[in-house]
Amino acid sequence: MDFYKQLSEIFEEDVISETNLKDLEAYDSLSILSIIAMADKSYNVTLTASDVRSVDTASQLKDMIEKKA
């Protein structure tokens, strides 16, 4: 599945590359957990909660995962 589609499912609203995740209504500890789980399952990448909190936009998150892959 497309990375942004996966994020859209987590946040239950449309997420595109420029979306600032921290502005989304559903940005909370649950969505951070879901991102960590998704990175692990779909990309075999281990993210920590602070990794996820350190990025703002969806594309920054994508870059981080790709770098760690």
Add this chain to the structure above:
Amino acid sequence: MAISQFKHVKITGIDYVIPSNICRNIDDYIHLFDNSTKKLERAKKIIGYGPRYSAPEGITTVDICVQSAEHLVSKLNIDKSTIDSVILVTQTPDYISPASAHIIQKKLGLQKSCVVFDVTQGCTGYVYGLWLASSLIESRASKRVLLCSGDVIRFDPDLDQKGSLLFSDAGCSTILEYSDDEVYSSYLIGSDGYQYEAMISPASGVRLPVNTETLNTIITDKDGNKWRLNGRFMDGLAVFDFTMNVIPEHIKELLSVSNFQIDDIEFIGVHQANKQIVETLVSKAGIPENKYSINTFINYGNTAGTSCILNVLDRFQCDFKNTENNIALVSFGVGLSWASAILQFNFLQYSDIRLAPFNVKRTYKEEFEYWKNKIENYSASK
């Protein structure tokens, strides 16, 4: 810790009791989700909320464990005088002093020659208790151990109720004894005390006592969650990171040092922290879907130290007759700590999960009056 392996310890009975007096359902707490059905449903999907059971005020871990142990002893038809050790593993004892296991000894009417003590351990408590009991038996220090384990976590209506709705209260009693026939069990335990602040009750002991200031202060964090210093503080994301970094590798190590493949294990009872945590860690550890279950968390919640064994009892519906393979327990939590085991259940004569109501003998107010009267009427000289 190196692996501990035992060859002469059998588990003969496990009785698991959940107090049914109070049952809460997340649907009745939609106000905690800004009255938004969408937010509530999202939390349910990710966390896996379901009914949560609590003991009433005045009922403690000791009460639940005593009721459970009475039932277990009668089901196994064992003579109480043959129990030579009692271990209580809990984070919620009746008193700081004496050890609450002494109260269990009195209430059950056990021999005065018993070795009786408490162990303070949280979500890894049951596995710690099994390991300790097995060490006593394998070394011949003890022949028949009563292991009591459980927690009664008070629901604080002023605080983080979403967090409280993860937990249910429970008490479990287990009999372990010496076996002439060979029975294999192995344990792997570890600790990261460097992260002890990640889950803590800051005002619960001698470092910062419970007093009117700590009782009356509610502290709000940056996300708006409220905490009390005498309650449980948790850095949820740090604990999640710890779980993901340590536990999947730990499971692999348990299997490899015990010389087992995952195929040799029939089922892994995983501490039911919440749905997301369990699903992510088993996926990372490469555990196939038929070898774990999250249903226990949904049906009963996180019962702290005993939730991994509840997961096993729940999965097998307490019927181990057709179980030939080994069963693993995996637990992790406050400490931070982790503890796992590979066990055989062939000698289990009895096991059950019981939802039972408890009658309150003394409320807090009555307990207060009891001690006030007792001390007022005390004299060493008259």
